[in-house]
Amino acid sequence: MTKIQINGREVEADPKQPLIRACHDQGVDVPMYCYHPGLAPVGSCRICQVEVAGAPGQPSRVVAACRTPVSEGMVVSTDTPKAHDTRRECLEFLLKNHPLDCPICDKAGECDLQDYAFNEGQGKGRSSEPRRKLEKRKSLGDVIVLDEERCILCSRCVRFFTDVTKKAQLTVEGLGSHSVINTYMDKPLEGNYQGNLADICPVGALTSKKFRFQARVWNLSKTLSTCGECSRGCSISVESLRAKQVKRIRPRYNAAVNQWWMCDTGRHALAPLTRALAPEGEVLGGRLRTAAVRGYNGLECSDDVAALDLAADMLASHPGTLVIVSPFATQEEAKAALALAQALKATPQFVSPAPNALKDDLLHTGDPCPNRRGLLELGFGALAPADALAALAVAPSAVLAGERVLELLGHAGLALLPKKLRLVAFDVEASDLASLDIAFPVPTHVEKSGHWINVDGRVGVLNVALPPPALVRRLDLQLAALTAKLSAVPQGS
Amino acid sequence: MVVVQRKELTLAERLYLPEVLRGLSLTFRKFFEKPITRQYPEQPLPTDEVTRGQPRLVVKDDGNIACVSCGMCEVACPAYAITIDGGETDRGIEREPKRFEIDMLRCILCGFCEEACPKDAIFMSNELELADFTRAGLVYDLEKLKRPKSALQERIDYVYRLNNRWRSKQ
Numbered sequence: 001m002t003k004i005q006i007n008g009r010e011v012e013a014d015p016k017q018p019l020i021r022a023c024h025d026q027g028v029d030v031p032m033y034c035y036h037p038g039l040a041p042v043g044s045c046r047i048c049q050v051e052v053a054g055a056p057g058q059p060s061r062v063v064a065a066c067r068t069p070v071s072e073g074m075v076v077s078t079d080t081p082k083a084h085d086t087r088r089e090c091l092e093f094l095l096k097n098h099p100l101d102c103p104i105c106d107k108a109g110e111c112d113l114q115d116y117a118f119n120e121g122q123g124k125g126r127s128s129e130p131r132r133k134l135e136k137r138k139s140l141g142d143v144i145v146l147d148e149e150r151c152i153l154c155s156r157c158v159r160f161f162t163d164v165t166k167k168a169q170l171t172v173e174g175l176g177s178h179s180v181i182n183t184y185m186d187k188p189l190e191g192n193y194q195g196n197l198a199d200i201c202p203v204g205a206l207t208s209k210k211f212r213f214q215a216r217v218w219n220l221s222k223t224l225s226t227c228g229e230c231s232r233g234c235s236i237s238v239e240s241l242r243a244k245q246v247k248r249i250r251p252r253y254n255a256a257v258n259q260w261w262m263c264d265t266g267r268h269a270l271a272p273l274t275r276a277l278a279p280e281g282e283v284l285g286g287r288l289r290t291a292a293v294r295g296y297n298g299l300e301c302s303d304d305v306a307a308l309d310l311a312a313d314m315l316a317s318h319p320g321t322l323v324i325v326s327p328f329a330t331q332e333e334a335k336a337a338l339a340l341a342q343a344l345k346a347t348p349q350f351v352s353p354a355p356n357a358l359k360d361d362l363l364h365t366g367d368p369c370p371n372r373r374g375l376l377e378l379g380f381g382a383l384a385p386a387d388a389l390a391a392l393a394v395a396p397s398a399v400l401a402g403e404r405v406l407e408l409l410g411h412a413g414l415a416l417l418p419k420k421l422r423l424v425a426f427d428v429e430a431s432d433l434a435s436l437d438i439a440f441p442v443p444t445h446v447e448k449s450g451h452w453i454n455v456d457g458r459v460g461v462l463n464v465a466l467p468p469p470a471l472v473r474r475l476d477l478q479l480a481a482l483t484a485k486l487s488a489v490p491q492g493s
Numbered sequence: 494m495v496v497v498q499r500k501e502l503t504l505a506e507r508l509y510l511p512e513v514l515r516g517l518s519l520t521f522r523k524f525f526e527k528p529i530t531r532q533y534p535e536q537p538l539p540t541d542e543v544t545r546g547q548p549r550l551v552v553k554d555d556g557n558i559a560c561v562s563c564g565m566c567e568v569a570c571p572a573y574a575i576t577i578d579g580g581e582t583d584r585g586i587e588r589e590p591k592r593f594e595i596d597m598l599r600c601i602l603c604g605f606c607e608e609a610c611p612k613d614a615i616f617m618s619n620e621l622e623l624a625d626f627t628r629a630g631l632v633y634d635l636e637k638l639k640r641p642k643s644a645l646q647e648r649i650d651y652v653y654r655l656n657n658r659w660r661s662k663q
Contacts (some may be wrong), residue, residue, distance in 0.1 A: 103563030103611050104588045136587065213579045213588045216564040 004074040013070040020048050020065035028078055031087065031116045033094070033202040034154035035066035038260045039163050043067035045154050046090045047116070050076055051083040062086045088120055095121065097132045097177075098203070099149045107204030109217040113152065134180060140170075141189035143264055144197050144206050148180045151205035157181060157197045164261060165193050165362065181205070192360060195267040199250060200260070210268055211248050215241045224252065226452055226460030228328055228445050229266040230358070231367040233454030234258035236266070238446050238465035246273045246446055246465065257458055263364045272404065273446050275428065277469055288430045288441035290471045299430060299439060304471065308478070311424045311438045312485035315344060318397035318422045324388055324409075325350045325380065326402025326427075327369030329475070330450025330462060334371070334378050336479035337401055343486045344399070350375045351408045352382035365455050368408075370445075374453030389413040397422035401479060403444055406431050426475055442475045443468035450476075540619035542651035545604050547633075548595060549618040549640040551649075558639065559614035562590035566606035566615055574599035575606065595638060597623055597631045607652065616645045616652065 001012040006026055013022035018041055023030045033045040043064040050065045053075035062082060077083060095117060102108045134148035153172060158181070161169045169189055173182040183189060189197075198208040220239040227234040227249070235254035241247045249270065251262035278286035283299040291307035292299040315321050323341040325334060327350050334348075341348040352369055359366025369375075376382065383391070388409055392398055398421065400406065406414060406427050417423070417435040425431075430439040447468040452460045505511045531538070540546065548566075551559040562579035580591035606615050618640060625631050642649070 103565065104561050104586065108563070136585075213562075213581050215579075216567075218568070219564065 002070050002072050002074075004070055004072070004076060006076045007079055008077075015070050017070065018066050019050070019063075019068045019070055019074070019076065022070050023050070023065060023076070023078060030065050030078055031112065032066060033112055033152060034156060036156050036159075036200055036260075039156060039159040039200075041066040042155060042159070045094065045152065047087055047094070049083060049086045049090065050078045051080045052076055084120070088122075091116060091121055092126070094152050095125065096127055097149070098152065099131060101147075101150060101204070105147075105150065105204035106207045106212060106217070107201070111204060112202040132177065139188070139209075140183060140206075141194060143194040143209055144189060145209050145212065146181060147205050147207070150203050151181055152203055153179055153181070154202055155181075156200045156202065157206055160193075160196060160200055164196075165191055167191065192263045192265060192358060192364060193261060193362065195264045196251070196261050208248075210270075215247045220247060221465075223446070223463045223465035224461065225446060225463050225465060226370070226454075227262060227266040227269075228370040228452070229263070229269050229364075229368070231365045231369055231372050231455040232257065232363050233370055233452055233458070233460035234262045234266060234363060235460065236262060238463075240446075240465050243467060246270055257454065257456075257460075258363055261363060263358070263360075263362075265358055265364065272428075273444050273466075275444075283430050283439070284432055287428055287469065288439060288472075289469060290441065292430055292439045294437045298432065299436065304440065304473070304478075307438050307440065308481055308485055312482060312488075314422050314437065315397055315399070315424065315482075316486060319345075320396045321346050322391055322395045322398040323348050324383065324392075324398065324400050324405065325375070326400075326405035326408060327351060327353070327371060327375065328404060328445055329371060329375065329402040330445075330448070330452060331371070331374050331378070332450045333402065333476045333479065334375055334380065336476040336483070338378060338380075340399065340401075340479050340483045340486070343483045347381060348379065349381040349383040349388070350402075351385055351388055351405060353385055353408055367455065370454070370460075371452040373455060373457060374451070377453065385409050385413065389417070392417055392421060392423075395421060397424075399424045399426075399482075401426040401442075401475060403428055403442055403475075406433075426478060440478055441469070441472045442478070443472050447472075448474055538621075540621070542647045544619045544621070545602050545617040546619045546621045547597060547600065547602065547617070547623070548604075548606050548615050548638070549620070549645060550593065550635070550638045551614050551616060551642050551645060552639050553642055557584060558589060558635075559612055559642075560590050560593065561586055561588045561612055561614070562593070563588075563611065565609040565611060569605040569609035571603060571605060572599045572601050574601075590635060593635045593638060595633050597633055598628060613649065616648050618645055618648065 002015045004013050006023055006028055011026050020030050020035055031047045033047050035041050035048055043066055046064055048065040049062045051060050052063050053060045102114055136147050138146040140146050158170045169183055170181055172179050174180055197206045220241055223238045225236050225238045227236045235252045235257055237250050237252045238246055239248040249267050251258055253260050276286045277289055281301060283292040290301045291304040293302040293307050321344040323346040325337045338348050355366040356368055358364045411431050414433050419434045421435040422437055423435045424438045425436055426440045426442050428442055428444055445462055446465040449464050450462045454460055553559050562577050564577055567575045567577050574596045576594045577590055578592040579588050582589040604617050607617050
């Protein structure tokens with residue numbers, strides 16, 4: 001560690017990190033646009049300039065904190081008039097061609113340029129020349145749209161592809177004031193990590209097509225959670241509007257798992273979270289609202305206590321029950337399923353779909369089971385969907401529990417199961433199966449709290465981002481209630 | 494203790510009839526004078542540019558709404574009366590409201606939305622009446638809020654005049 005002085009305070013700094021990191025670690029605010037802790041520093045925006053005292057008898061210098069290494073005895077001031085003036089001049093140049101788009105811009109509210117201009121900028125521009133007129137809506141592939149006018153040419157996006165995904169796709173085209181960001185040969189962007197560009201862009205130049213104009217960012221409630229699209233379990237922030245709908249999923253920094261990044265598969269996995277409820281009083285055609293029991297006319301809505309009694313009786317009178325949980329089951333739910341399996345003298349198992357083709361070197365593991373490791377550690381057996389269906393075909397009764405368990409087993413395969421199978425399912429959506437006798441609704445993984453264990457054995461936390469629908473109770477409580485009812489019913493009666 | 498001395502009535506007053514006639518004469522005189530009351534629903538109160546009635550959205554002369562759904566009025570509203578959902582449009586402005594609702598039962602006519610708007614899209618109109626048979630009917634949507642610019646011009650000019658006076662003092 002190196003000893004330096006920041007704003008009159010003696011601090012220790014890591015000599016391998018640039019000066020700006022030492023300042024940020026000490027809670028000293030230094031603005032940054034082109035610098036990103038996950039990317040190589042280039043020092044192109046010059047907004048991070050700070051004053052460094054010169055050698056004795058020499059005047060002090062203003063240096064870019066992102067490109068200056070920390071050296072022993074350095075005396076740094078970020079708050080002097082000289083540092084402020086230099087930064088303010090840089091800001092004026094950056095704003096010279098930046099349109100006054102904030103009311104329209106999706107970045108407004110989380111924009112570094114807006115924040116710094118608000119704190120330090122002048123109320124009025126001094127330039128009388130018109131601003132650059134460039135393309136406002138340039139599509140860069142399926143995920144990202146570029147607004148060339150808003151771009152301040154920090155080149156974070158260019159470096160994201162060279163430094164993180166290691167496949168250069170963007171470049172700064174043209175010279176001087178004609179410079180714009182573009183892909184090579186105008187080809188659309190490829191890969192599963194394009195969405196990160198919208199996050200790292202310090203201004204609103206690169207915005208997400210899916211989120212474009214969907215909400216103002218200050219209206220979004222952010223909940224810390226974990227991504228469920230693969231067994232990596234990236235740390236995410238689930239951002240919902242008016243406690244009704246998840247509008248956006250963004251990565252949050254986790255040094256051990258995903259750093260600052262996440263894949264587009266996880267980022268755009270909003271469809272399972274925004275499914276509409278089934279019409280009032282109906283079981284099919286959307287998310288399950290209440291418990292449902294098979295009557296003369298198929299599945300009918302029922303009171304959940306009555307349905308639970310019925311399920312306990314049914315399982316007790318059909319011994320040899322299979323207990324299969326979803327790979328989305330949290331540790332808490334898995335523990336409850338374990339107790340249920342013990343009460344039913346069954347071997348606990350979980351559905352383990354085949355790895356998908358999304359695996360890459362960066363984050364995606366290709367394994368669609370977010371809690372595989374946790375379930376294996378609890379003693380669950382992994383069961384491929386085909387094997388699960390084969391086992392179900394000969395079983396007298398079965399409990400399928402967890403978010404999307406029916407979907408992962410395959411509706412086509414489930415439809416072929418014999419009618420004599422007594423099937424109790426806990427899932428977000430019921431299915432019109434001849435063998436499905438009782439169904440209970442469960443919350444999705446943004447509507448419950450719990451823990452998943454990722455592929456490296458790290459615990460990912462789930463928090464409640466949205467309130468679950470009115471009559472939907474936690475799966476672990478429902479399973480515990482069923483277990484309690486089963487122990488009250490004499491076995492084999 | 495206060496002792497109130499009751500005035501002795503004169504003979505004419507005690508006779509009663511002269512006083513009744515005196516009172517009726519005033520009543521009949523007023524029949525022919527200009528009335529000071531107003532036939533309210535038929536004759537509404539006069540309004541002028543200073544009247545701060547219900548907020549309305551400006552529809553520009555080209556037929557497009559001036560609002561870009563930036564959400565500034567939503568934030569400024571102290572009564573949480575405004576709800577906006579934006580969306581993309583093919584126009585050059587890129588963004589426009591897909592849903593813009595003002596709950597008129599919540600609105601306190603403070604005019605903060607008018608002040609916050611960066612696009613001159615919302616102004617306090619001279620419309621003050623508010624009645625319906627349901628609460629839902631008083632949550633005004635985009636169609637109920639839109640007004641041509643000409644209908645709000647008087648207020649727009651007033652706000653500009655006011656702002657300019659404030660600016661010149663700076």
